[in-house]
Amino acid sequence: MKFKIHRDHFSNGLQQVLNVVGSKASMPILSNVLIEADGETLSLTTTNLDLGICARIKANVEEAGAITLPVKRLATIIKELPNSDVKVEASPNNQVKITSGGSLFKIMGISRDEFPALPEFSDDRSFTIEQSNLASMLKSVSYAQSSDETRYMLNGVYFTFSEPEDSDGSGKLSLVATDGRRLAKIDHEMEVGEGLSGSLILPAKTVSELTRLLDKGENLKIAFNDRRVAFQIHTKDEAEGFVGDILLVSKVVEGNYPNYQQVIPKETHQRIKVERELFLQSIHRAALVATDKSNSVKIQISNNLMELSASSPDFGESHESLAIDYSGPDLQVAFNPAFLMDPLKALSKDEIFFELKDEVSPGVFKTLESFLCVIMPVRYT
16 A cells, blocks of 8 residues: 555544544554555544444555554644655555655554454435534534433434324424433424334434534435444535545444433423523523532522522522513522523524423423423422
């Protein structure tokens, strides 16, 4: 294998695949990147067996071939090279020589034969969606994923593709995340063909990687089966050296997601329209005195007035007042301030609706764009 490449293009490609590496203790090859050179393209692949990624960048390939190299060390070396022109040459004994200006590195690699191939599967169940739409949806719900490893079914985002309910309607994609104390859900209308309804639980690590990648172009393709899901992410970053699509392949969380519908309140609540940024800032200030022992903000609603307060026996008290359009009964309820702020930070709309019932019932954030977040109350101390 022998090729020439622009330093920045090589560095950009390595940065895209750097996060998806496995433990060196389990299999040394999983700490490596598979480099495949052919024609005018360099393919870079990493995997930890649960998650794999492949990105392609442009290069001038003189001799086709493949090798695997330690990806983190390689990325550091390429980034620090003095010249933009980089020459890479692999010898039969798996040693790779990298030259750039007055710099010369010789790195020992491992044969590609030991590298686990990314899985292939039928894409009979596949969908296309705009990257910006999916990025916005993931941001709207991913903060509500559970980090409790004993509840592995909740350690991810639940995707549901639904066919139209009638002949004149359109299908939709729903994303849900919950940790048992809060639940976020968002819907997006999209084309779902007959017989293509299905669902999957996308692991939290994959959610993080996918979110990071969703700014490369216009569309992406999603294909999945009962065990794996693939995201084919179209990229327009030719100036950064990328060509074709970035492929992200992941195992799904196996099992049935809990029936989240029963968590969403059915009865009508008192609905309050609030300015998102103003509400967020007020909660943030009120929570400045909260501590681990008294981590709650009390919300009191009365005629055209919302009051937020928090207190800590070791620190002090805080109080915030907001004018609102409200003429219902007086209400008082307390919440974990982080659970209130997370959806407010994730949303972009200026006006949202906050629904309350009483001090023991959950609060619900809603927007007019098919988003809701259910938050369980806490006892105010």
